[in-house]
Amino acid sequence: xxxxxxxxxxxxxxxxxxxxxxxxxxxxxxxxxxxxxxxxxxxxxxxxxxxxxxxxxxxxxxxxxxxxxxxxxxxxxxxxxxxxxxxxxxxxxxxxxxxxxxxxxxxxxxxxxxxxxxxxxxxxxxxxxxxxxxxxxxxxxxxxxxxxxxxxxxxxxxxxxxxxxxxxxxxxxxxxxxxxxxxxxxxxxxxxxxxxxxxxxxxxxxxxxxxxxxxxxxxxxxxxxxxxxxxxxxxxxxxxxxxxxxxxxxxxxxxxxxxxxxxxxxxxxxxxxxxxxxxxxxxxxxxxxxxxxxxxxxxxxxxxxxxxxxxxxxxxxxxxxxxxxxxxxxxxxxxxxxxxxxxxxxxxxxxxxxxxxxxxxxxxxxxxxxxxxxxxxxxxxxxxxxxxxxxxxxxxxxxxxxxxxxxxx
Numbered sequence: 056x057x058x059x060x061x062x063x064x065x066x067x068x069x070x071x072x073x074x075x076x077x078x079x080x081x082x083x084x085x086x087x088x089x090x091x092x093x094x095x096x097x098x099x100x101x102x103x104x105x106x107x108x109x110x111x112x113x114x115x116x117x118x119x120x121x122x123x124x125x126x127x128x129x130x131x132x133x134x135x136x137x138x139x140x141x142x143x144x145x146x147x148x149x150x151x152x153x154x155x156x157x158x159x160x161x162x163x164x165x166x167x168x169x170x171x172x173x174x175x176x177x178x179x180x181x182x183x184x185x186x187x188x189x190x191x192x193x194x195x196x197x198x199x200x201x202x203x204x205x206x207x208x209x210x211x212x213x214x215x216x217x218x219x220x221x222x223x224x225x226x227x228x229x230x231x232x233x234x235x236x237x238x239x240x241x242x243x244x245x246x247x248x249x250x251x252x253x254x255x256x257x258x259x260x261x262x263x264x265x266x267x268x269x270x271x272x273x274x275x276x277x278x279x280x281x282x283x284x285x286x287x288x289x290x291x292x293x294x295x296x297x298x299x300x301x302x303x304x305x306x307x308x309x310x311x312x313x314x315x316x317x318x319x320x321x322x323x324x325x326x327x328x329x330x331x332x333x334x335x336x337x338x339x340x341x342x343x344x345x346x347x348x349x350x351x352x353x354x355x356x357x358x359x360x361x362x363x364x365x366x367x368x369x370x371x372x373x374x375x376x377x378x379x380x381x382x383x384x385x386x387x388x389x390x391x392x393x394x395x396x397x398x399x400x401x402x403x404x405x406x407x408x409x410x411x412x413x414x415x416x417x418x419x420x421x422x423x424x425x426x427x428x429x430x431x432x433x434x435x436x437x438x439x440x441x442x443x444x445x446x447x448x449x450x451x452x453x454x455x456x457x458x459x460x461x462x463x464x
């Protein structure tokens with residue numbers, strides 16, 4: 056489907072087109088996640104499409120939120136976020152990555168990472184600017200670039216036996232004099248790639264050479280399996296030009312709390328706060344102190360370590376099952392997700408497979424085309440790919456693997 060739309064059309068229609076949600080007749084569809092989740096509910100299929108846990112995070116953290124409600128933390132919190140959470144985020148960045156932040160000037164609490172990313176793009180890019188992302192990309196990126204009135208450009212990640220890898224030459228070729236912002240995601244949704252230090256050093260050199268601002272989506276920073284997550288802000292020349300976005304939802308399995316944060320130089324954080332205050336204004340009053348407690352609680356952080364070990368085992372279970380069912384699988388090093396190529400099963404269109412999969416195997420997945428631009432090289436290369444999530448209980452994945460065996464040629 057083309058994303059072209061009359062430039063005089065209302066902005067909301069251009070946003071829908073950029074996100075691939077505009078039907079040929081001009082109607083606006085739900086996101087693919089809503090569509091596939093509704094398909095799972097309608098058919099009774101196991102939902103391995105939308106990436107949210109089916110088990111809550113640490114009970115002590117949930118109790119901290121309940122205690123905060125009962126203690127009266129139910130009115131507007133401070134605009135930048137409660138001081139305890141901003142201090143906890145700064146302490147986390149210092150302890151884990153050696154990044155020193157002023158919690159009062161260089162940390163901003165947001166309504167999840169999605170708002171942080173949106174506010175950053177709206178603050179830093181506008182008409183005439185280009186925002187460069189990797190492709191495939193999380194679907195909100197294209198939408199918020201359109202909201203800003205900027206132009207979305209991409210550089211591909213390429214499937215290899217070593218996972219999806221950055222095409223550094225293609226990224227360099229995608230930079231133009233109009234490129235204002237590089238929006239980077241590692242660990243990467245949907246591919247599960249964790250960019251290596253040498254790949255990120257190449258990105259850093261490119262950003263410095265072209266004086267680019269960089270926004271990094273690092274919400275899966277803790278969910279990596281035997282590899283190193285390298286924050287872009289720690290690389291030479293990057294601290295002064297990088298905004299780092301993360302959240303508690305993926306780390307602690309409380310995705311519905313929507314507590315995220317943006318960190319970086321005061322000037323850039325101030326720009327994001329200026330926009331953010333006119334979006335949600337504030338949110339999550341009782342959840343913010345609970346997340347602050349989680350970030351500073353050794354028991355909660357040990358729970359995260361156990362989660363990572365469990366996810367690695369579940370990843371291995373699902374990837375083995377997908378291969379057994381006949382898919383070609385690209386191994387992920389992080390996140391909740393694995394991409395599988397359906398071409399060996401006779402499907403050259405992942406969308407078609409995702410619509411057929413509930414009847415064929417009682418499972419729901421998401422087509423990777425939802426994360427690409429129509430007609431792009433990456434979109435063409437990944438046309439037959441689908442995304443599965445392994446952030447479900449082991450017994451759910453075991454049942455899914457058993458059902459997927461029905462696909463074996």
